[in-house]
Ligand SMILES: Nc1ccn([C@@H]2O[C@H](COP(=O)(O)OP(=O)(O)OP(=O)(O)O)[C@@H](O)[C@H]2O)c(=O)n1
């Protein structure tokens with residue numbers, strides 16, 4: 001049975017179980033004078049087909065804990081984060097894994113994923129609370145995201161732009177046809193590899209997803225939807241540590257990076 005054959009009546013929003021208490025320290029952060037107006041959507045609603053395995057990659061253990069928990073705890077450690085909405089596959093959203101609540105559960109919401117990544121993001125955005133002004137969208141598949149990278153994205157998004165962490169392409173790039181023959185060498189000076197979290201003023205990202213949903217626009221990232229509407233989106237320096245676990249071999253790469261100092 002596929003994830004999308006499950007009944008559509010599965011709850012869209014889950015309140016974490018009351019028996020689990022908040023992480024120590026949450027109270028002191030609440031008392032700080034940092035403006036807590038950043039909302040985070042962590043998309044973990046994919047099937048991880050490119051890993052070739054049967055277990056969902058975002059739940060697989062890397063460096064001592066489930067992959068998703070790494071970035072969840074990184075965002076929760078930030079005093080400016082108001083709420084983190086974790087988007088899970090429909091098959092898991094009604095009954096999330098218990099380890100998910102190893103964070104400040106007062107700031108945690110769980111939403112249900114969609115068939116495409118963009119649909120999962122749109123579902124998560126619907127649960128972002130009213131107090132949030134800046135929204136970050138992050139892949140659970142990027143467990144090593146450094147806090148200084150997040151800070152750069154937040155700072156730029158607070159200035160009213162979309163902000164995307166990115167690294168310049170350093171290899172020579174070829175366009176190749178279906179037979180394997182090189183068509184041409186592509187000018188790489190203006191090519192960048194983009195990562196997450198991508199950050200946006202709340203109104204910008206909500207409008208971009210609303211238009212995409214209405215018009216059936218598809219993009220592999222959230223900045224792509226904003227670009228199409230002519231919203232300003234800029235790059236900020238990314239990090240090799242923010243790599244995405246996409247294929248089986250990436251698990252070993254991620255483990256190796258975790259073992260290195262940040
Ligand atoms: N319908 C989807 C598809 C993807 N994602 C999430 O988007 C992030 C980036 O996607 P990707 O690495 O492509 O993950 P998968 O879609 O799970 O992988 P694959 O394409 O190999 O199936 C992941 O954290 C994934 O869980 C999601 O929330 N909902």
Ligand SMILES: C[C@](O)(CO)[C@H](O)COP(=O)(O)O
Pocket residue numbers: 139194195196220221222244246
């Ligand atoms: C959002 C993203 O991680 C930016 O690099 C990426 O686009 C996710 O989808 P992909 O299909 O794995 O490129």
